[in-house]
Amino acid sequence: MPSPTLADKIAKIIRTDILAGELKPGQKLVVADLKERYCVGASPIREALVQLSWSRYVTLEPQKGCWVAPICKNDLSDLFDTLSVLSRILLVKSIQHGDESWELEVLTAFHRLSRLQNHSDEDWHSLEDRRQVFHHSLLDGAGAQRLCEFFNQTFNQVKRYQSYAMHQRHFTPRLDIDTHERLMKSALAKDTEQATALFEQQLTDHKQQLERALDLA
Incomplete structure (x- = not known):
């Protein structure tokens, strides 16, 4: 290289x-x-x-x-639509092909995320970083490098909205650790239907939080 x-x-x-x-x-x-x-x-x-x-x-x-590049709701919606399509493909592949090392990666990422469930506003960088690591760990077992790279590139665009949101008054990121735990358990239990539904729910919740931040501007 x-x-x-x-x-x-x-x-x-x-x-x-x-x-x-x-x-x-x-x-x-x-x-x-x-x-x-x-x-x-x-x-x-x-x-x-x-x-x-x-x-x-x-x-x-x-x-x-x-x-x-400017930010707007239409672009945000487009980004999350892309993440939704990619995450479903990758998560299904991960559940099908993930091995013991993948399971350990998911468990470790969830444990680190759970330690921030009572986060302060000052912890938001760590919270979003650990949430991203957790979600990516679920997809890493797919063995689909190009799709994972595309997912990561798309999610990096979402980070611009996260940063913008955190500079808005009265905005506080939320962490529903119970939903994340259910997602982890369903993925490790090879329950594809529930895992993909929960992942989609988390993407939707995240998008709605960021849309509210845009409304506060």
Whole structure:
């Protein structure tokens, strides 16, 4: 695998800042400002922005400029529709093919998540990270690398909405640990119908939480 170029590294940093909400949805990205912010030249900045436009983190318009990709309910719904389709395929495959190491991965991820069931607002980064790890652990037994990568890429777009939501007043993420436990147990028991239904329910609940945050804006 070739070593990452400077543009690759800058793209990763900008992406991190977008996901963290340091660069706001709809914010114009001026090359001169980014040069100063990241202490690099214009060329790697431009290359990085092109890379990020391919993965829809930024919007490029010739002769006009570049902006952080906006957020809206239609886009959020599209993301969750994609996650719904992918997760059903992957979860069924995981239940069919998951081995003992997969089961241990799921149990470990749930245990770490359950330790945050009485989380404070300050723990929200850890909560969302552990929730994501738990959900991904359920899908990792599928043995479908490309589908998993597509799921992860799509979920990373959802992180922009999570970050935006947490900066809205009166918004607090919820963790229904009982539902997560039922999901874990049904997956390990090879109950495909219940497991896929519970996973879908959690995606729907998550989307509705984020939609409420958009309404608060």
